[in-house]
Amino acid sequence: MTSLLSEKAPARTYAAHAKPWWQRTLMTRDTAIIALLVVVWTYASIAILNFSDPITVYFLVLDIAPILLIALPMTLIIITGEIDLSVASVVGLSSVLFGVLHREGLPMVAAMVLALLACAVAGALNGVLVTRYGLPSLAVTIGTMALFRGIAVGALGTTAITDWPDAWGDVVQARIGDSQIPLMTVPLVVLIVLFAVVLHFTPFGRGIFAAGLSKDAARFSGVNVDRTKLILFTLSGLISGLAGIYFTLRYGSARGDNATGMELQVIAAVLLGGVSIFGGRGAIPGVIAGVVLIGTIGSALRLDGLSANLIQIITGVLLIAAVIAASVLGWTGRIVGTYRLPKERVEQSSDKPSSKNSKKSE
Amino acid sequence: MTSKFRRAGSAVAIVAALGLTLSACGGGSGSGSDGEGGGDTSSITFIPKNLGNPYFDASDAGGQKAADEIGTKWSQVGPTEATPDSQVSFINTATQQRAGALVVSANDPTAIGDALDEARNAGTKVVTMDSDTEPQFRDVFVSQADAAGIAKSQVDLIAEQIGGKGEIAILSAAANATNQNEWIKLMEEELAANHPDIKLVDTVYGNDDDQTSFDKTAGLLQSHPNLKGIISPTTVGIAAAARYLSDSQYKGKVALTGLGTPNQMREYVKDGTVKSFALWDPEQLGYLAAYTAEALASGDIEGKEGDTFEAGDLGEYTVGADGVVVLGEPTVFEESNIDDFDF
Numbered sequence: 147m148t149s150l151l152s153e154k155a156p157a158r159t160y161a162a163h164a165k166p167w168w169q170r171t172l173m174t175r176d177t178a179i180i181a182l183l184v185v186v187w188t189y190a191s192i193a194i195l196n197f198s199d200p201i202t203v204y205f206l207v208l209d210i211a212p213i214l215l216i217a218l219p220m221t222l223i224i225i226t227g228e229i230d231l232s233v234a235s236v237v238g239l240s241s242v243l244f245g246v247l248h249r250e251g252l253p254m255v256a257a258m259v260l261a262l263l264a265c266a267v268a269g270a271l272n273g274v275l276v277t278r279y280g281l282p283s284l285a286v287t288i289g290t291m292a293l294f295r296g297i298a299v300g301a302l303g304t305t306a307i308t309d310w311p312d313a314w315g316d317v318v319q320a321r322i323g324d325s326q327i328p329l330m331t332v333p334l335v336v337l338i339v340l341f342a343v344v345l346h347f348t349p350f351g352r353g354i355f356a357a358g359l360s361k362d363a364a365r366f367s368g369v370n371v372d373r374t375k376l377i378l379f380t381l382s383g384l385i386s387g388l389a390g391i392y393f394t395l396r397y398g399s400a401r402g403d404n405a406t407g408m409e410l411q412v413i414a415a416v417l418l419g420g421v422s423i424f425g426g427r428g429a430i431p432g433v434i435a436g437v438v439l440i441g442t443i444g445s446a447l448r449l450d451g452l453s454a455n456l457i458q459i460i461t462g463v464l465l466i467a468a469v470i471a472a473s474v475l476g477w478t479g480r481i482v483g484t485y486r487l488p489k490e491r492v493e494q495s496s497d498k499p500s501s502k503n504s505k506k507s508e
Numbered sequence: 509m510t511s512k513f514r515r516a517g518s519a520v521a522i523v524a525a526l527g528l529t530l531s532a533c534g535g536g537s538g539s540g541s542d543g544e545g546g547g548d549t550s551s552i553t554f555i556p557k558n559l560g561n562p563y564f565d566a567s568d569a570g571g572q573k574a575a576d577e578i579g580t581k582w583s584q585v586g587p588t589e590a591t592p593d594s595q596v597s598f599i600n601t602a603t604q605q606r607a608g609a610l611v612v613s614a615n616d617p618t619a620i621g622d623a624l625d626e627a628r629n630a631g632t633k634v635v636t637m638d639s640d641t642e643p644q645f646r647d648v649f650v651s652q653a654d655a656a657g658i659a660k661s662q663v664d665l666i667a668e669q670i671g672g673k674g675e676i677a678i679l680s681a682a683a684n685a686t687n688q689n690e691w692i693k694l695m696e697e698e699l700a701a702n703h704p705d706i707k708l709v710d711t712v713y714g715n716d717d718d719q720t721s722f723d724k725t726a727g728l729l730q731s732h733p734n735l736k737g738i739i740s741p742t743t744v745g746i747a748a749a750a751r752y753l754s755d756s757q758y759k760g761k762v763a764l765t766g767l768g769t770p771n772q773m774r775e776y777v778k779d780g781t782v783k784s785f786a787l788w789d790p791e792q793l794g795y796l797a798a799y800t801a802e803a804l805a806s807g808d809i810e811g812k813e814g815d816t817f818e819a820g821d822l823g824e825y826t827v828g829a830d831g832v833v834v835l836g837e838p839t840v841f842e843e844s845n846i847d848d849f850d851f
Binding site: 195196197199201202205209306308315319393396397398399401403404405406444445448449451453454458 | 559585586589591593596598601603606618620621630
């Protein structure tokens with residue numbers, strides 16, 4: 147048995163790493179979605195009146211900012227094989243807490259920090275229920291989605307808190323110099339880079355992928371799966387809280403029903419960006435492209451005079467297309483596999499486990 | 509084995525996704541270009557609170573009619589849900605299109621303020637209709653009716669129906685609803701000034717909830733046996749009260765009037781429970797809003813107090829204080845005309 151293994155070791159190749167680096171970088175789902183974004187953007191710029199105006203970028207960034215923010219921790223959570231449906235409710239909770247604390251006379255920064263802390267605690271609650279009690283995150287976060295939304299709406303009823311200092315709203319809507327690029331782009335880019343580095347270039351990030359591929363294997367290789375998930379859910383609460391502050395300041399209105407339904411927009415964008423709902427696969431660049439793509443399509447279709455219902459239908463179709471594309475990808479892979487298998491068998495006639503192994507490696 | 513599979517897979521993914529998106533976009537631009545030019549400075553864009561709302565369908569029809577008379581482009585776009593921020597992206601789109609004027613029924617007095625500021629900075633005129641924003645965010649507010657007119661028309665209706673004397677009660681919406689309370693106060697003043705024989709004995713609150721309003725109506729009739737009439741200045745309240753009366757011994761004996769929509773009230777007018785009630789006509793409201801928008805966009809008026817303009821069939825209007833244009837007296841609906849309306 148040992149001799150067999152040691153014999154096999156040198157024969158084993160990492161197919162994915164056998165290609166030149168440029169193929170490994172370019173031939174990915176991320177590239178596909180980014181290419182799609184470029185094509186849609188180019189098409190819209192040419193075919194749709196007024197889309198090429200710089201102000202399009204300004205409105206687009208402000209519109210997608212909260213979705214982009216929440217998509218970052220959501221990506222990490224989905225890669226571990228979990229999901230967080232409570233994010234939009236946390237946005238509402240954050241908005242209401244921020245509003246109430248501000249109304250009670252707290253300075254803006256203090257109100258903001260307290261609201262963010264509460265949202266981090268809300269996220270941690272999800273995390274504890276999922277990791278300590280081993281409950282499925284889908285069920286847990288459906289529950290907390292209703293719970294947080296209920297608290298948010300209950301705290302303010304149908305009223306809204308609207309007396310915000312203008313200066314804060316102006317900061318949120320400010321542009322960089324004379325350009326049409328919102329100032330908000332700066333913190334967004336910083337966060338994107340942070341999340342990309344954590345996910346793709348740190349041991350913690352490798353642990354996220356490992357936990358999503360196989361919880362047990364991850365644990366045996368030294369990844370503290372529960373701690374990782376707890377951190378991610380807390381982070382998700384915190385970032386959703388941040389999105390809630392942004393939402394409140396941008397619209398100058400703290401309401402319990404702010405961002406209702408946004409969790410689905412976030413998850414749609416993340417899946418469109420190539421993250422597998424089963425966990426273990428995904429990357430930040432693709433997710434960013436997914437969020438921007440959905441925003442761009444909405445913007446272009448609205449400029450084209452289409453109704454809100456039709457825009458939803460098209461976004462839905464696109465999402466299904468993305469999922470189908472993933473299946474087609476797998477299916478093609480299997481076809482290619484069956485064509486190649488006999489050849490491999492001939493080459494390594496007595497080595498059946500090996501061919502099985504290489505099949506599993508992808 | 510993965511190398512080829514990846515490459516082929518990526519290619520398939522790109523092609524599949526591209527095909528779908530392009531066909532989607534292509535279909536979109538085709539259907540859009542029929543009615544929508546975009547970037548036309550003489551166009552008027554109407555953004556209701558939400559789509560699929562009969563009230564706004566009626567005002568849209570009015571706006572369309574006015575735009576046809578003027579010879580300008582009219583389009584209605586809007587969110588599917590009436591949440592405070594949902595109108596923002598549609599306002600932004602109108603800004604990008606450099607629409608001549610926007611007609612908005614605001615879901616929130618402040619949430620869309622910054623988006624409207626952007627639109628006005630880009631040269632688009634902003635008219636609010638039916639539901640106003642804070643005055644600094646718009647050029648003109650086209651109001652459905654002024655509070656005094658609403659109060660007077662309802663008092664006049666009930667006075668006519670009960671013969672000018674007797675006990676009446678009010679079934680309102682929420683106890684702290686600003687517009688309701690203003691109307692109630694004005695109704696009390698109108699009663700004291702012109703109808704001394706009518707006594708307002710009670711005001712109850714149904715919270716714009718159908719069942720609560722129904723129960724409150726029952727309560728009113730039990731605690732005030734001499735009650736002659738009920739005024740319900742809210743569409744939910746009047747419909748619930750009518751439903752109670754039509755099945756009770758009070759049908760035809762206790763008068764009911766207020767603010768309701770013809771579609772809700774049709775059966776109660778036909779079966780004799782309700783003689784007449786009032787509401788502004790949303791079609792006229794949309795019609796007037798479109799003419800106001802056109803007058804602003806063409807530079808005929810600036811939205812200052814005292815500016816006057818012609819609004820087609822409705823005649824001449826004057827901009828009042830705070831940039832408000834009032835449609836006029838509410839329309840009274842009764843058996844003879846109720847079938848002319850559908851909202």
